[in-house]
Amino acid sequence: MRFIRLSFVILLAIVLIAVALANRDMVTLSAFPANFDQYLGGQWSVRLPLFLVIFLAFALGMLAGLVWEYLREAxxxxxxxxxxxxxxxxxxxxxxxxxxxxxxxxxxxxxxxRPKSAPAAAPADPAAAASLPAPR
Incomplete structure (x- = not known):
């Protein structure tokens, strides 16, 4: 089991490194549509490598799914x-x-x-014993 887990982690690392090397170009990530930031003031965009945008999107999607399931199963x-x-x-x-x-x-x-195997105590009055039914 440990070998399978280790081989899966190594395979995942190789795939992630390959994605990162193939997507090194810089991209502009904007929070709002074009020309909308002039109404808000400031710069609402950032330049990041494409692989970082992909990894962040994947991580945020996983986090959103985790929170969604936590709230759904409350x-x-x-x-x-x-x-x-x-x-x-x-x-x-x-x-x-x-x-x-x-x-x-x-x-x-x-x-x-009282357990059935225990002997019955002898009655103090013999006349009372005669009036009781016989034990089975």
Whole structure:
């Protein structure tokens, strides 16, 4: 993987150097149409090599696309953040409920939650034992 990445970077560098060498001529880059700068005052143009204009246009296009996507996906990130906090709140609630119900305080719940393999305690009153149905 490292070799593929390195070879891609080298290939990209060669292509960029070739574009730069082929487009060394100076061009005038104007911010406004011809003769419009006389109304604004000052000089609103600059002379740059053509390859620099190409690279700057590419970089500004990439930056504009990055900002556009960041703003377009803002609602998705907001919803994910809201759901994440909701999941954390529910996990805390479940943890609290597990801690609270791990050892029941009620004797009836303790009897119901007792494992099936544990022996039943002998009733204190033998008459009460006779009235209960036989265990299965």
């Amino acid at each position: 609602h998705i990130r907001r919803e994910a953040r809201r759901r994440s906090t909701e999941v954390q709140r529910l996990e805390q609630e479940v943890s609290h409920l597990r801690d609270r119900h791990a050892s029941p305080r009620d004797e009836v719940l303790a009897i119901l939650d």
